[in-house]
Amino acid sequence: MVVGISDEVLSAQELTAEVVECRFLTPFIREIRLRLPGNDFEYAAGSYVHVRVPPYQLEYAALELTTEAKSACEARGVPGARVNESEIRRAYSLATPCEQEPGTIVLNVRLMVPPEGSHALPVGVGSTYMWSLQPGDKLEIVGPLGDFRARESDADMIFIGGGAGMAPLRAIIRSELQYARSGRKIDYWYGARARADLFYATEFDSLQEEHANFRWQPVLSEPLAADGWEGPTGFVHTIALQVLKSQNRDLAACEFYVCGPPPMLSATRKILADNKVPETSVFFDDFGI
Ligand SMILES: Cc1cc2nc3c(=O)[nH]c(=O)nc-3n(C[C@H](O)[C@H](O)[C@H](O)COP(=O)(O)OP(=O)(O)OC[C@H]3O[C@@H](n4cnc5c(N)ncnc54)[C@H](O)[C@@H]3O)c2cc1C
Incomplete structure (x- = not known):
C-alpha cells in the first residue's frame, strides 16, 4: 500500500x-x-x-x-x-x-x-x-x-468575512498591502453583529488611509441604539454584493476570499454563484464554527 x-x-x-x-x-x-x-x-x-x-x-x-x-x-x-x-x-x-x-x-x-x-x-x-x-x-x-492564500494574478481581490474569520483575511490583506505591494485593488467587507463585535477597526482605517488601492467597510447586522451606527446595516454578503454591483464592478473578473461562520460562508458562496462568479475565483476557509 x-x-x-x-x-x-x-x-x-x-x-x-x-x-x-x-x-x-x-x-x-x-x-x-x-x-x-x-x-x-x-x-x-x-x-x-x-x-x-x-x-x-x-x-x-x-x-x-x-x-x-x-x-x-x-x-x-x-x-x-x-x-x-x-x-x-x-x-x-x-x-x-x-x-x-x-x-x-x-x-x-x-x-x-x-x-x-x-x-x-x-x-x-x-x-x-x-x-x-x-x-x-x-x-x-x-x-x-492549509492552502488558503492569495492567488498570484492581477485580479481585484474582494474579501468578505465575519467573526474569527478575520484572522486569515487580515493576514492576507496585510501581506498584500505591506509586503507583496502588488498594487492590486483590494476591498474588505467585514460583518459583525454590533459595534462591540468589531475589532482591528482602527488598524483597517489606517491601512485605508495609507493605501489608495485598499477600501474596507464594516457592516453591522444588529447594531444597538447606543452604537450610534451610521454605516451599512444588514448581512455583510448582501450589502457587499449590492454595493459592488452598483459600482458596475466586473464580479466575474474578481477573486473572492471568504471566511466566517458557516451560515455566512454558505450564503456568500450562494450569492456569488447567483451572480455568475465562477467557483474557481472563490477561495474560502471553512472553520466549521
Ligand atoms: C482551518 C481552520 C482554521 C480555524 N481557525 C480558527 C480561528 O482562527 N479562530 C477560531 O476561533 N476558530 C478557528 N477554527 C475553529 C477551531 O478549530 C475550533 O473548531 C473551534 O475553536 C471550536 O472548538 P472547541 O473545541 O472549542 O469546540 P467543540 O468542543 O468542538 O464544540 C463545538 C460547539 O459544540 C457545542 N457542543 C458541545 N457539546 C455539545 C453537544 N453535546 N451537543 C451539541 N453541541 C455541543 C459547544 O458548546 C461548541 O459551541 C478553525 C478551524 C479550521 C478547520
Whole structure:
C-alpha cells in the first residue's frame, strides 16, 4: 500500500510556543500572542496551526471571561467545570503575516459557547483551554498548515468575512498591502453583529488611509441604539454584493476570499454563484464554527 503525505504536512514543524500576551478583542474573541523558539517559522498568509489541547479540568469561575461571555454561560446553564479527558487538536489561523514579527504568531480565538436556547451543554473544549492561557504558559503547536492564500494574478481581490474569520483575511490583506505591494485593488467587507463585535477597526482605517488601492467597510447586522451606527446595516454578503454591483464592478473578473461562520460562508458562496462568479475565483476557509 502506498500512503501519500502532503508537502504541507512534511514541512510542518512541531514547536513549543510561549504565550506572551492575551487580550479581549470582542466579548467572545481573545487575541493570543505567542513567541516561538527561533525566528525561522515561515508561513504563507492565510495559514493555520494545530494546537495540542492536553487533558485538563478547568473551573469557569477561575477563568478570566468577559461580562458578556459570563452572562452567555449563565443563560445557557453551562456546567461549572470543563474536563478534557485526552489530548485533542484544534486549528487556529495565523492573524498576522509572517514578515511582520518573525518568531511571533498571533491567534484570534472565539470562545465557543453553546447555541442560544440550549441548556447545560458544555462550552467548546479547545476554545475553553485557549481562553485559560496566560502569559508564560506553554502551548504545543504544529504548522504551518492549509492552502488558503492569495492567488498570484492581477485580479481585484474582494474579501468578505465575519467573526474569527478575520484572522486569515487580515493576514492576507496585510501581506498584500505591506509586503507583496502588488498594487492590486483590494476591498474588505467585514460583518459583525454590533459595534462591540468589531475589532482591528482602527488598524483597517489606517491601512485605508495609507493605501489608495485598499477600501474596507464594516457592516453591522444588529447594531444597538447606543452604537450610534451610521454605516451599512444588514448581512455583510448582501450589502457587499449590492454595493459592488452598483459600482458596475466586473464580479466575474474578481477573486473572492471568504471566511466566517458557516451560515455566512454558505450564503456568500450562494450569492456569488447567483451572480455568475465562477467557483474557481472563490477561495474560502471553512472553520466549521
Ligand atoms: C482551518 C481552520 C482554521 C480555524 N481557525 C480558527 C480561528 O482562527 N479562530 C477560531 O476561533 N476558530 C478557528 N477554527 C475553529 C477551531 O478549530 C475550533 O473548531 C473551534 O475553536 C471550536 O472548538 P472547541 O473545541 O472549542 O469546540 P467543540 O468542543 O468542538 O464544540 C463545538 C460547539 O459544540 C457545542 N457542543 C458541545 N457539546 C455539545 C453537544 N453535546 N451537543 C451539541 N453541541 C455541543 C459547544 O458548546 C461548541 O459551541 C478553525 C478551524 C479550521 C478547520
